[in-house]
Amino acid sequence: MILSLSDVSRRFPNGTQALSGLGFAIAEGSFVSLLGPSGCGKSTALRLIAGLLEPDGGTIRWNGAKPELGFVFQEPTLMPWATALANVRLPLELKNLPRAEADARAQAALARVGLDGFAQAYPRELSGGMKMRVSIARALAAQPKVLLMDEPFAALDEPARAALNDDLLRLWREDGMTVIFVTHSVAESAYLSRRVLVMTPRPGRIAADIALPEGPRDRLSPQFLESQRVIADAMHRPASPARAERAGGGGVSERASAKETEGE
Ligand code: ADP
Ligand code: MG
Numbered sequence: 121m122i123l124s125l126s127d128v129s130r131r132f133p134n135g136t137q138a139l140s141g142l143g144f145a146i147a148e149g150s151f152v153s154l155l156g157p158s159g160c161g162k163s164t165a166l167r168l169i170a171g172l173l174e175p176d177g178g179t180i181r182w183n184g185a186k187p188e189l190g191f192v193f194q195e196p197t198l199m200p201w202a203t204a205l206a207n208v209r210l211p212l213e214l215k216n217l218p219r220a221e222a223d224a225r226a227q228a229a230l231a232r233v234g235l236d237g238f239a240q241a242y243p244r245e246l247s248g249g250m251k252m253r254v255s256i257a258r259a260l261a262a263q264p265k266v267l268l269m270d271e272p273f274a275a276l277d278e279p280a281r282a283a284l285n286d287d288l289l290r291l292w293r294e295d296g297m298t299v300i301f302v303t304h305s306v307a308e309s310a311y312l313s314r315r316v317l318v319m320t321p322r323p324g325r326i327a328a329d330i331a332l333p334e335g336p337r338d339r340l341s342p343q344f345l346e347s348q349r350v351i352a353d354a355m356h357r358p359a360s361p362a363r364a365e366r367a368g369g370g371g372v373s374e375r376a377s378a379k380e381t382e383g384e
Pocket of ligand 1: 132133134136137138156157158159160161162163164165322
């Protein structure tokens with residue numbers, strides 16, 4: 121396990137209890153979806169993991185030193201006055217990398233997300249999907265060990281989203297990084313990850329820890345529909361102690377309960 125959260129809670133100064141009793145552990149190199157309804161505390165959980173916020177209670181532990189993290193938000197958050205290349209290069213410059221090396225790494229990162237020809241383009245010249253690609257390139261340029269993604273594709277049209285889903289999977293396989301992918305889309309979680317952590321409504325905690333079958337990702341397969349059914353069921357059933365399961369047909373199946381896997 122590269123990361124474990126145990127009994128994490130967070131309340132905001134206005135009294136909103138965003139998270140309570142949140143616990144899960146993430147295996148190194150895995151691609152895990154964190155799925156839940158709007159307002160259940162997904163972004164808060166990611167910000168806690170990133171160290172941008174402190175928990176009120178519970179523990180967040182890395183296995184060893186805190187690794188290099190990449191963060192991708194729903195909004196691409198690009199500087200409008202800077203080229204794609206300059207946007208990707210900025211965090212490297214902030215780390216005092218020599219300009220030539222920062223340039224080379226930024227160029228390589230743009231190529232990896234399919235934007236070789238667009239280094240000199242400005243954000244206003246790029247589509248929503250391309251801006252998101254720049255944002256992903258910026259995160260990858262720092263060579264993160266763990267990539268935190270907060271509903272990165274929620275604002276994109278369906279074809280752009282599907283293309284980015286596949287490219288993200290390719291980047292994950294190439295790099296062997298750990299990805300924690302926040303989404304409120306059942307279909308997206310079923311497509312991208314083999315493990316889906318379903319959160320309860322606010323205050324968020326894990327409602328179900330679902331293992332999906334390995335195998336080719338095929339949106340037209342019966343297995344994909346079955347996976348979505350199991351995930352949606354977990355998302356919509358009334359709050360109860362954390363459950364762990366696997367989607368059926370010998371495919372989706374029970375794993376140790378979310379509580380038990382904590383702190384592994
Ligand atoms: P999600 O990402 O799942 O939609 P968030 O983590 O953004 O949920 O928010 C969880 C809850 O905490 C929501 O009710 C939200 O309004 C509230 N919240 C988030 N950030 C703050 C903040 N800085 N101050 C007060 N309330 C907040
Ligand atoms: Mg959010």
